[in-house]
Amino acid sequence: MxxxxxxxxxxxxxxxxxxxxxxxxxxxxxxxxxxxxxxxxxxxxxxxxxxxxxxxxxxxxxxPNKTALLLDVYHRRKPANVHMDTGSVEGDVFAFLTGVFAHWGDTGAGQVFRFVIAEAQRDAAAAASLLEYSAERRIQSGEIFQRGIERGELSADIDVGLCADMLAGFIWQRLLTGRIERDPGQLRRVARQMVRGLEASGA
Missing domain, CATH: 1.10.10.60 (Homeodomain-like)
Incomplete structure (x- = not known):
């Protein structure tokens, strides 16, 4: 750890x-x-x-603040299948994207997370709560790419934390611009493009 x-x-x-x-x-x-x-x-x-x-x-x-409580409420609602081990990095990324966007689109969770991000821009305590939450999620999402390294799918020298940041950056940007993606075909294309440049030689 x-x-x-x-x-x-x-x-x-x-x-x-x-x-x-x-x-x-x-x-x-x-x-x-x-x-x-x-x-x-x-x-x-x-x-x-x-x-x-x-x-x-x-x-x-x-x-310590409303944002911290909201983040715990948000996390309680998060489905377990967001972080699945499907046997491949591309499959894991697809499962993650599908689960998160469904969670945001089918419940009030997307609204909650947009509020949290907005609060973090104007309030230092809210920003600290979001930073702590994001650090935990970064570790969890990074496991997708760590498994890929261990399976030999990904280059051993990649930064799994940076990969997790790239994944989070994509979903946050879509949330904040009102473009939650639900089409499985498009999500598979996103997953494939994210992973393609990380593949180990000969994979």
Missing amino acids: SELADDIDDRRRSIGARRNPETEEAILEAAEALMAEVGISGFSIEAVAKRARAGKPTIYKWW
Whole structure:
């Protein structure tokens, strides 16, 4: 595991050890329900606290800002099949793109993530929460390319973190410009083009 991953785990343990699981679940369920009912415009820490019957100080102790809480709600909704091991890098990238775009397009998750990105542009605390979340996802997405190296599909000297950044950059750009891609044929072309320049010699 990388030093970044170790650092994230350490920080999570230092915070998470004080959490009451039942209270945490009640807060997350309340936040998720509010998002479904009123959307971003009606979402607030005050509303979550009231619905969960939890104190605002408790919420702020575990989630330093609204963005951090929204990111946890967003991640709870994320389907497990986004990070599948299909046996090939191209297949994994296609599965990732298909899963993320379906998640964004079929639920309110795309709206949530657009809001989080917007908040991060104007608020340092929101930016820090997004940066931490993105660092964790970068590690997870990087495993797609690490598996490719181990299978001999990809060159051994590629930077898997940079590959993950390129993948994230593509989906974020599509989200922010309102061009969520749902056509499987086009997504396969995107996956093929992303991977083609990374193939090991003779693969």
